[in-house]
Structure formats: C-alpha cells, structure tokens
Amino acid sequence: MDRRRFLLTSLAGALAAPLVADAQPAGKVYRIGLMALTPTPELVEAGRQGLRDHGWIEGKNIVIEYRYSEGREELFSRFAAEFVRLKVDVILAVTDSAVYAAKQATSTIPIVMAAVLDPEASGFVETLAHPGGNVTGLPMFGIDLAAKQLELLKEAVPRIFRVSVLASSSAMRPRMWEAAQVAAPKLGLTLQRFDADIPGDLERGFGLLARQRPDALLALASPLVYVQAGQIAAFAANNQLPVMYPFRGAVLHAGGFMAYTTLLPDLFRRVGTYVDKILKGAKPADLPVEQPAKFELLINLKTAKALGLMIPASLLARADQVIE
Numbered sequence: 001m002d003r004r005r006f007l008l009t010s011l012a013g014a015l016a017a018p019l020v021a022d023a024q025p026a027g028k029v030y031r032i033g034l035m036a037l038t039p040t041p042e043l044v045e046a047g048r049q050g051l052r053d054h055g056w057i058e059g060k061n062i063v064i065e066y067r068y069s070e071g072r073e074e075l076f077s078r079f080a081a082e083f084v085r086l087k088v089d090v091i092l093a094v095t096d097s098a099v100y101a102a103k104q105a106t107s108t109i110p111i112v113m114a115a116v117l118d119p120e121a122s123g124f125v126e127t128l129a130h131p132g133g134n135v136t137g138l139p140m141f142g143i144d145l146a147a148k149q150l151e152l153l154k155e156a157v158p159r160i161f162r163v164s165v166l167a168s169s170s171a172m173r174p175r176m177w178e179a180a181q182v183a184a185p186k187l188g189l190t191l192q193r194f195d196a197d198i199p200g201d202l203e204r205g206f207g208l209l210a211r212q213r214p215d216a217l218l219a220l221a222s223p224l225v226y227v228q229a230g231q232i233a234a235f236a237a238n239n240q241l242p243v244m245y246p247f248r249g250a251v252l253h254a255g256g257f258m259a260y261t262t263l264l265p266d267l268f269r270r271v272g273t274y275v276d277k278i279l280k281g282a283k284p285a286d287l288p289v290e291q292p293a294k295f296e297l298l299i300n301l302k303t304a305k306a307l308g309l310m311i312p313a314s315l316l317a318r319a320d321q322v323i324e
Contacts, residue, residue: 027061030279033083035067035076035102036094037223040249046265047092047114050272056279069098071227076101084109090278092271095223099124103135110284112274113137114267117221118175119289128289136284137274140262141246142291146176146220147183149260152297153216153244154187155315156258156304160215160242162190166205166232168222169195176220196224199231206235214241221246230254233303240307251298251323257307263294296320 034047048058056062065086067079076093080101083091091111093099099113103124116139119125126132154160163184167177177193184191192212196202202224209217219225219232229250236243242257243250248264250256270290277287300323304311316322 029060030056030062030089031065031086032062032090032092032275033065033067033079033086033088034092034094035069035079035083035098037069037071037073037098037226039066039068043264043268046268047271050269051275052272053269054272054276056272056276071223073097073223077104080105090275092275096122097223099135103133107134109134110278111135111137112271112278112284113139114271115140115264117141118143121175125289128291130285131287131289132285134284136287136289138267138270138290138292140264140267140292141176141221143175144179145246145260145262145295146180146218149218149244149246150180150183150187150189152260152315153218153242153258154189156299156311157216157242157309161188162192162212162214163216163218164209164212164214165191165193166217166219166225167193167195168220168224169197180218180220191218197222198224199228202228202231209235209241210239217241217243219243219245219250225250229256232256237303237306242307242309248296248298248321251300251303252321255300255303257300257303259296259298261296261298262292263296266294267292298323 058064065088069075076098084105088109091102091109092114093102093111094114096116099111099116102111111134113119113124113135114137119139120128124135165180180191192214194205194208196205226247229247233250233254233256245251245256245259246261248259248261251259274287297319298321299311299319302324
C-alpha cells in the first residue's frame with residue numbers, strides 16, 4: 001500500500017508540474033518607479049497605453065511603483081532613494097524636481113524624464129541630441145512657447161497692453177521668461193514679472209497684482225502653477241483678469257480662461273517608446289531627447305463671458321477645445 005501511494009503521489013506530482021510551470025510569468029518581470037506631483041488619471045492611462053503599444057503589460061511583464069508628492073517637491077528625494085533600494089529597472093520622473101532628485105540618487109539606473117521644462121539648461125543632459133548620462137526623455141515645452149502664449153493672449157484680448165507674468169525664481173526656468181521678453185515688444189506689450197515658488201509667494205503676488213491692476217496675466221509653467229491653478233483662477237475671476245495658463249487642467253477643471261500647451265496625453269504615451277528601448281538594452285546616453293510635437297489651444301467661453309470678453313471667431317475656429 002505504501003508503494004502504491006508513493007507511485008500515485010509521484011505521478012500526480014509529475015502531471016501537476018507542467019501546470020504550475022505554465023502559471024508562472026514567462027521571462028523577467030521588470031520594475032518601473034514612477035514619481036510625479038499628482039496622480040492625473042488621463043495621463044497615467046496614456047503612459048500605460050504607450051507601454052502596451054510595445055507589449056509591456058502592467059501586472060504581466062512589468063510592475064510599476066507609483067509615488068506622488070501632492071505638490072511637496074521635497075518628497076522626491078525620499079521616493080528616489082526608495083527606487084534605488086528597490087533596484088528598479090527604470091525611473092520615470094515627471095517634472096524638473098523629480099528628475100533632479102532621481103539624478104542625485106543614482107548615476108546608473110536609467111531615468112526617463114517627462115514634462116520637464118528645459119533639460120539642457122537644467123544640466124539633466126549634455127545636449128538634446130546626445131544626452132550623455134543616465135537621463136533622457138521628453139521635455140514639456142519648447143523654449144519659444146511663452147512667445148506663442150503671449151501672441152494668442154493678445155489675439156484673444158486685443159485691448160491688453162500691460163501683462164503681469166507669474167514666473168519662478170528657479171534657475172531652471174530662465175529661458176521661458178527671456179522668450180516672453182523678446183516677444184512682448186513685437187506685440188505692443190510691456191511685462192511686469194513676479195516670482196512665486198510656494199503658496200505664500202502666490203498670496204503676496206496676488207496683493208501685488210491687486211495694486212498694479214495689469215490688463216492680463218501670463219502664468220509660466222511651474223509646479224506651483226500646476227498645483228494651485230484653482231486658486232489662481234479664483235483670484236482672476238474675482239479681479240476680472242484674463243489669464244493664459246500653461247496647463248490644460250487649469251481651463252478644463254479650474255475654470256481658467258485660456259491655455260496653450262503641449263498635448264500631454266500624446267507626450268506621456270510617447271514615454272513608452274523610451275522605456276521599451278531601455279528595457280531592451282538601449283542606453284539613455286544614446287537616446288536623443290525629443291521635442292514636443294503636438295500642442296493644443298483651450299478656451300473657456302463661460303469664463304470669457306464672465307470677464308466680458310468677446311473672443312474673435314477666427315481664434316475660436318483654431319481652438320482644439322472650447323468649453324461652454
């Protein structure tokens with residue numbers, strides 16, 4: 001009886017073994033660390049789709065570690081250190097501060113940046129064509145975007161002449177301000193700049209705007225503008241101030257007036273191409289940084305009417321989204 005039980009048990013084990021082996025994931029499962037300011041479902045899904053386009057399926061052959069700072073940039077250093085301890089295969093770093101923290105934490109783990117402002121001026125890469133280190137990816141804007149934003153703002157509200165510019169004191173972002181300065185005289189505009197990097201700066205800036213009473217406001221891209229878009233839109237509504245924003249969410253969700261920006265879902269989907277190449281053996285140093293390829297113009301007609309503005313039909317016809 002013992003011999004029979006042994007044979008039956010051995011046979012059952014032999015038959016079960018292939019089934020257990022088939023249930024295991026085929027090949028290596030790669031680990032990706034993602035850190036960003038806030039979770040934006042549309043952009044997260046666009047990134048996942050970009051990975052799926054190349055056969056990388058979350059839960060099958062990749063695992064993604066998500067870390068969000070909720071606007072607290074100082075947390076990125078902690079997140080980057082966690083990714084190093086986890087020995088992730090790639091770090092996806094969204095915004096300048098996330099890339100900086102990742103670059104400080106590791107010189108060997110590949111870093112794919114997304115939505116950064118000026119990777120060359122920030123020292124993340126040697127040149128756009130030849131990154132030269134462990135960082136590559138996709139900046140959010142071209143340097144001349146601020147000029148185009150001013151042009152569209154003037155076209156939407158021809159009567160404006162004095163424009164305040166909400167900027168950042170960060171050394172990473174000087175060229176956006178410089179581009180705006182070059183464009184302004186050609187459009188008959190004079191610019192007044194104030195810097196804001198933390199919410200307290202923004203409150204003081206609002207006091208300055210209330211005293212200066214500019215005709216319009218241009219908000220240059222920064223983490224503060226992204227996180228505090230609702231607060232800026234509320235101030236603008238209370239003070240009858242047209243604002244051009246650098247992020248679509250400010251118009252779609254916060255009630256802002258206008259935005260001209262990179263088409264972010266397209267940008268985040270393209271991140272998948274970089275991850276795919278790196279997981280297949282490519283080095284970030286050899287992958288050129290891509291410039292933004294698609295842009296979108298959003299106009300909130302409801303906000304325009306509240307401001308007493310009539311938007312030219314020619315501009316509305318060119319808008320990618322008109323919110324009524």
